[in-house]
Amino acid sequence: MxxxxxxxxxxxxxxxxxxxxxxxxxxxxxxxxxxxxxxxxxxxxxxxxxxxxxAAGDVHIRFSVQFYLLAIFFVIFDMESVFLFAWSVALQEAGWSGFIEALIFISILIAALIYLWAVGALDWRTRRQRNSSP
Structure with missing residues (x-):
């Protein structure tokens, strides 16, 4: 010991x-x-x-919440590209099982993007603009 x-x-x-x-x-x-x-x-x-x-004007600019949501979405999908790049480097060693896992990963991300689009999280318009547009 x-x-x-x-x-x-x-x-x-x-x-x-x-x-x-x-x-x-x-x-x-x-x-x-x-x-x-x-x-x-x-x-x-x-x-x-x-x-x-x-500076000409107020230095404390207020950004809307949609800007921060879009920034978070960008970071999330940017990390997706990092994972896919690492996967593509090891594609030959990963074989078909690695390819299928990558397809599952991509399909989950696409499903998340479709959900975000469906709930309107990617829509920058205000409620008034959405109601007045045809």
Whole structure:
């Protein structure tokens, strides 16, 4: 039992040292930036700007919920493409069973997209615009 504990300790020691080094380096970088960084309290320093141009209008823009829904849908279907790319790289090793699994995966995603379309989650129009259109 003591032999396995010694082996475990020798294998964990490099990991513990690495973790400690990462924490130390992060602390030095953040502490150095805080201690050596510039501190200026000019009025212009607190104003937002866009590419060096003073902002014209309110900087707090309110986006509709549909924008965030579309962004989430994009991330979900973007991850689908990552999985399919990894699958296509290993297509020869996966064989027919991998191909059938990929078809099931794609069909589930298509079914989810059809459902989102059917419930109107992809429709950007307001309720008034939907009611007034023929």
């Amino acid at each position: 003591q032999n396995s504990e010694a082996i475990l300790a020798t294998h964990l020691l490099p990991l513990i040292i690495y973790f400690g080094a990462i924490v130390a380096i992060t602390g030095v970088m953040l502490g150095g930036a805080y201690l050596l960084g510039q501190r200026h309290h000019a009025k212009a320093a607190d104003e937002p700007f866009e590419s060096g141009i003073v």
